[in-house]
Amino acid sequence: MSELNYLYGAPLSKADFKTTAEDFMVDEELGIEFTGSGEHVCLQVVKKGENTQYVAKLIAQKAGVSPRDVSYAGMKDRHGVCSQWFSVKVPIKKHIDFTELNSESVFVVSQQRHERKLRTGCHKGNRFTITLRNVTEPLDILCRINAVRAGVPNYFGEQRFGRDGHNLVMAEKMFAGERIRDKKLRGIIISAARSHVFNQIVSLRVAEHGLAKTMHREVFMLSGSNAFFEDAISDENIARLASGDIMMSAPMVGKSEKGLTEQEKTWLAPYQAWCDGLGELGLKNERRMLRLIPQDLSVETLDERTLKLSFGLPKGCFATALLRELVDYTDASPRERKEKDNADEDSIK
Structure with missing residues (x-):
């Protein structure tokens, strides 16, 4: 995710993430x-x-x-x-x-x-409690908290793309004609490819417009629903955005360009081969909300180099999308667990 644009600029602070299992706690809200x-x-x-x-x-x-x-x-x-x-x-x-x-x-x-x-x-979603250790610039994180409460780009996290982006390498091979017989693995690769294209479009929008500025025409999603519609910006739509009734969105590309704005078509042009590959799979056009707004985001200072974050996210959203706007983090998972993960992944290649 390091190549994706930041909404609030690259963070100054560095920190270790997942030093222990207890440093990353998730409570699924059913x-x-x-x-x-x-x-x-x-x-x-x-x-x-x-x-x-x-x-x-x-x-x-x-x-x-x-x-x-x-x-x-x-x-x-x-x-x-x-x-x-x-x-x-x-x-x-x-x-x-x-x-x-x-x-x-x-x-x-x-x-x-x-x-x-x-x-x-x-x-409904998930509640996260994350402990950051060896924080180099805690004041920078604390200063960013209020900005992040207003929302961050709703990027898919790096775990969607596999170790070292392996799922995306497999996607390129699949689009080039290589067959993947394992249905489960094939589904993982398709999901990774679609998520990658989404991330690129959101990143381009962040660079050119940010997330607060609306374009002349937007594709809106109804809150709490997968339904979407394209419309020009109006006072009514601005009021609905402010109330949370509708949300701005970005495309999860499918079998046609239906539902894409002209600006989105321009942004998608460099990824046409990926779009064609996904389109040939007959995927239904879908949308995903553009901005990820954390629920009840709080931060606690445990000591001068340790911070604890707590927040809720809607289902399907990634804690790392929020975390990257706060801190340049390093995954400090113990080596033996990383090696176990690598062995698991190698077994399904």
Whole structure:
């Protein structure tokens, strides 16, 4: 993400991020009222140093089903302490005590019956608590906090693109005609390619217009919805933007140019090969909000070189998109965990 434009200029401070698992804590906010009955068991799990697929596999083994039969609202980072929800289909008359899975790295907080399984993206958002260590310029971070409260570019985080951007290398090969038979890996690569194009468009807009300035014509998204419409800037639309009823957006390119403004078509021109490759896949044109506004952003000074940040983000948004506007951070995840990640990734190439 280092090549993407900053909204508030490159930060002066440097810091270490994820020095320990407890330095990156995520609490998934589901926002669903469980029925208390039904064939699906919903599990709230806190995991430490494990990825989402690993926990799903444990749940599947305990329930005696395939890992494909375990669903979850969202993926969570391995390098942290993360609370998230899973669901698995279990016959109504069968009781399984999933707390028997508890270990040093996995803890089942609760299990409840529900009439439907959890689907990807069904959660409201995530709450983050991040500790930054070895901070070189804490005052610069503290000065930036108020600006960042107004919003940052809604970039996809680097984890979307794989280690050293490997998913984007694979995308180029796929668009050049190389077949990828693994459906799951293919989906990851397509998502990475689409996210990459989105990031480039947002970065160009930040450089030329920032995020506060509206263009003559905008494609607006309805808040809380994926619906969008193109319209000229008017007093009515400005009022709706101010109230949060609508949001400015950027394209997630699909099979046609429908829904793109003329300015967006110009920005997309250097990435035409990527757009053509995505278009040939028949993807539906979609939009993603342009500005990411953190909820209840706060900062606590633990000592002269350690800061703790707390904030909420809507689902599908990346904490690193906010973090990069505050500090030039270094991922300090322990080496042995990085090597484990690399081995996991090598196994699916």
